[in-house]
Amino acid sequence: MSKTIVGIDNGVTGSIGVLYPDGTNAFLPTPVFKTRSYTKKDKYIHRIHWQELRDNLPKNSIVYLERPMVNQHAFTATASALRALEATIIVLEMLQVLYFYIDSKEWQKEFIASSVLGHDKMKEASMLIGCTLFPNHASKIKKHGDADGLLIAEHCLRRYGR
Numbered sequence: 001m002s003k004t005i006v007g008i009d010n011g012v013t014g015s016i017g018v019l020y021p022d023g024t025n026a027f028l029p030t031p032v033f034k035t036r037s038y039t040k041k042d043k044y045i046h047r048i049h050w051q052e053l054r055d056n057l058p059k060n061s062i063v064y065l066e067r068p069m070v071n072q073h074a075f076t077a078t079a080s081a082l083r084a085l086e087a088t089i090i091v092l093e094m095l096q097v098l099y100f101y102i103d104s105k106e107w108q109k110e111f112i113a114s115s116v117l118g119h120d121k122m123k124e125a126s127m128l129i130g131c132t133l134f135p136n137h138a139s140k141i142k143k144h145g146d147a148d149g150l151l152i153a154e155h156c157l158r159r160y161g162r
Contacts, residue, residue, distance in 0.1 A: 003021070003062045005018070005062055005064070006019075006064065007019075007148075007151065007152025007153030010085055010088065011030065012032045014066070016029075017148075017149035018153065020058075027137040027147065028056060028149075031052035032048055047087065048084050048087035053088065059095055062099070063097055064156040065102065066101075066107075067101045067103050068084070070082070102155075107152050126151060127146050130147020
């Protein structure tokens with residue numbers, strides 16, 4: 001039985017790409033909600049909406065989850081990425097789906113030229129390539145700003161199959 005391939009661009013600004021065995025696909029931004037921060041500062045943070053994530057992930061799937069950015073010089077971003085990762089892993093374990101980690105450099109090497117440098121340029125390249133490969137989701141991809149979840153799923157389908 002063929003499995004659905006899911007690519008998850010980790011984080012509260014990430015996305016999810018789904019490649020079904022029948023050739024159809026889906027793209028959605030990672031579901032999040034805004035809540036007060038757990039710190040003493042009066043601010044808000046985004047957290048993964050785990051129920052919505054659970055309801056949107058196919059049960060008969062293999063999930064490829066992008067390894068989070070961990071940088072000691074960017075503590076706030078690292079903390080957010082690790083909170084998102086933990087929430088996502090809990091959902092995947094609840095659904096009892098098989099999941100693997102993938103580094104961003106691995107899938108980016110297949111789609112984005114090595115001459116493209118910098119966060120903004122990488123996101124723009126991801127968006128353009130995603131719109132080309134998945135024109136049925138072009139408006140959603142443009143609104144989101146990149147197609148990382150779909151490109152992760154596509155790379156893993158090409159490399160590992162179903």
